Amino acid sequence: MTAMAQPNGRRPKRLSAGRIGLYAFLVISALFFLTPLYVMLVTSLKPMSEIRTGNILALPAAPSLAAWNSAWSSACTGLQCNGIRVGFLNSIRILVPSVMASIMVGAVTGYALSFWRPRGAQLLFATLMVMAFIPYQVFIYPLVRMFSQAGIANSLLGIVVVHTIFGLPTMTLLFRNHFVALPIELFKAARVDGAGFWRIFIQIMLPMAVPIIVVAIILQVTGIWNDFILGLVFAGRENLPMTVQLNNIVNTTQGERTYNVDMAATLLTALVPLAVYFLSGRWFVRGIAAGAVKG
Amino acid sequence: MAKRRLIGSRVSAQVALAPALLIALVIYCGSTLWTLWISLTTSRMLPNSVFVGLRQYEVLASNDRWLASIVNLAVFGVLFMVAALTVGFLLAALIDFRVRAESLFRSVFLYPFSMSFIVTGLAWRWMLDPTLGFEKLLHDVGFADAHFNWLVRPDRVIYTLVIAAVWHASGLVMAIMLAGLRGVDREIWNAARVDGLPVWRILVFIVIPMLRGSFATAFVLLATSVVRLYDLSVAMTNGGPGIASEVPAKFVMDYLFERGNLALATAAATTMLITVIAVVAPWYHWQGRKTHVGAAH
Structure with missing residues (x-):
């Protein structure tokens, strides 16, 4: 300007x-x-x-649009020929609870770390930040074992928990940085009025966090939709997300490759993040600036 | 009364942090230690407790597949980072000259980053297809002898991953650099122009040094994504031809879930962990001193 x-x-x-x-x-x-x-x-x-x-x-x-039609409803992965719509529906079923759970846990953690600073808060935050950079390969095998002990291996609940776990560092960082920037007087005034931990969070902090919630949704929707490795390992055969199905459709074709169907399926898989990207505009960039997008 | 409420709120804060604490301790620290422990045993299909010290790391160091993975990742990493940083900075610098349709250009350069590596890999694999892709295009327009079959050439395949990854990530670098450039005081430009310095010298000797924070952030983001490289290789080449595009993350996954060699897989994973810490720790230290801690600013 x-x-x-x-x-x-x-x-x-x-x-x-x-x-x-x-x-x-x-x-x-x-x-x-x-x-x-x-x-x-x-x-x-x-x-x-x-x-x-x-x-x-x-x-x-x-x-x-013939290729689009068959990509959506009749392309084969191995012996099953139900198209990529199966993966689309799975991805939606994974996406909605994962986005909600990861943002809720991240918001509460960020809030508790910013205003309340209980003992060990610094150490906890530092641990989360370091873990944001560690490759999944370090955690995957122990997690698989823990999940099968807990009975949530290869299930929808399992993959939602995994997305919540690995979304935690970014989400916490996002909300903590947002809350830290708010004037402390706001918090003190609410305390003087006798509001407790949860009341301050729900009545004062959450309404002020709407922009950052939008950023968090953008980050998590694209991140979780684009995930491949976690869905492959934790979702189970019945719940494989769209990215995994797409790779199966393209890479397990018997006989001649149908490139038109492959590309239609690829575009269908890219549709959700592309829509988020083009609709959100500058918000997407804000998301990148606010927290490292996992990839 | 007020005091009890205060205590109540303190307890609430602890309760609210319980999930994060559980994840940090059990999942993050616990899994890391567990992985480290398995790598010191002789575990194959199932974990056991036969301690053999660092023997798995010796086995790893003489494993051809692992060595190929490391070389591939090093070649990929250097080329990808140099290219993505250069392209990203260049695009940002040009856009910063107040071009028209700025937001259109920004959108076009950044949109690949919104898509998954699987989509990226499949799109580029199709374009680089040795029979029907760009090679056929070259033949059709008259270059009958032209070859662009890098996807099936063991000595070239890693470059195809670089091309796809640069396409995917340059926009991210551009966005980070553009944010940095917008923070550079216009007065510096004016003063330098008054002194008669050419534009490129202002960029190289004045602006780039001022953007070292942006470069550091972009560097760390790209570097960690290099170590994590997995989906792209799976989608584009599945490690092939042969082991010409194998990468460490894929090595770990293969040995965990297909080849049933837990100890070797976890030794490889631990090696990846150490690499990441070596990259992140200095930057983290530097960032932490400069401002409050943040993964990306």
Whole structure:
């Protein structure tokens, strides 16, 4: 805003050579970044015969949604041919409780760490922050054993618990940093009025945390939807998420590969995070800035 | 009365932290120690308690598959980080020259980051398909001898992972750098321009040093994602051809769940853990001193 008044930007009417080069570079880069999406889209709209004879960048001669249809409802993973919709529904069933649980635990933890600071709070927070960076491979085997002891291995509950566990560092960081930035007087006034731990949280802090809740939802929806390894290990055969199903559909094809169906299934899997991304706009960037997106 | 409420609230705070405490102690610390312990035993399909010290690490050090994984990851890691940091910074710097349609460019550069590695890997595998992908395109437009079959060439396949990963992550770097650039005082630009410095010198010698915090953050985020590299390899190449694109995370998963060698898998996982700590600890220390602790600012 204020930058607009500064004189070092060149006048828009006289395009210098440097300015043209700058735009040329940006446009070429943009084309590079868009190519995969474009190729996926046109491939998914072509019949296989056209894919074999034509070239990968060509527009479809007669666009058809046949591949989308079979990707959604009849593509095979191994012996089952129910399409990727099975994975879509599984992912939804995993996503909704996982997002809610991880945000609730993270919000409460962040709140308790920011205003109350019970004994050991610093150590707990430091542990969580270090763990955010550790590869899953370090935890996976013991977790599998613990879960089968607890009877939640290969279940919906199991995968929800796992997402809550691994979402905790980022969620805690997000909410803690938000609450730490709020004026302490707010908290003290509520204390003087006699409000306790939970009342302050629910009546004062949560309403003030709406923006950060939105950021948390964006982070968790894309993160959990895009997860592959946790779903593969903990969800169980009945609940495999869409990413795992997608990989199975594409990588276990018998006989000739149907690239159009593969690409339709891939786009279908990308649809939810893409929608979140394009609808949320700057909020997505805020999410990245606020906490390391796990990947 | 008030005092009892105070005590009540203190108890509530402890109760509220119970899940996090449980996760930190049992899951995080407990699992890490358990994994470490298994790596010191002779466990195969099932864990046992036959202590053999660091023998599994010696076995690991002479395992061809593991050595190939490490070399692959090193090649991937260096190329990917250099490329993603360069591309990301360049895009951010150019966008920061107040271009038109700035938000459109930003959206286009960042959207791949919203998608999963599985989607990324499958999209690029199709484009790089040696018979019907870009190679066919080159042939069709007249370059009959052109080859772009890196996906099936053991000596080149790792570069295909780099291409896909750079496409996926450059937007993230751009977003971090752009936030940093917006914090650079415009007066510095003006003063430098008045002194007659060319733009590239201002960028390299003045702006980049000022962005070292952004670079450090981007570096740590990229580095940890390098160590974790798994999905992309599974989707694009499944480690092949042969073991030409095997990576450590995949090595651990294979030996845990398919090859039934728990001790070796956990020794590999512990090695990954040590690597990550070596990367994160210095940055964490530096960040912690500078401001309050945060994973990414």
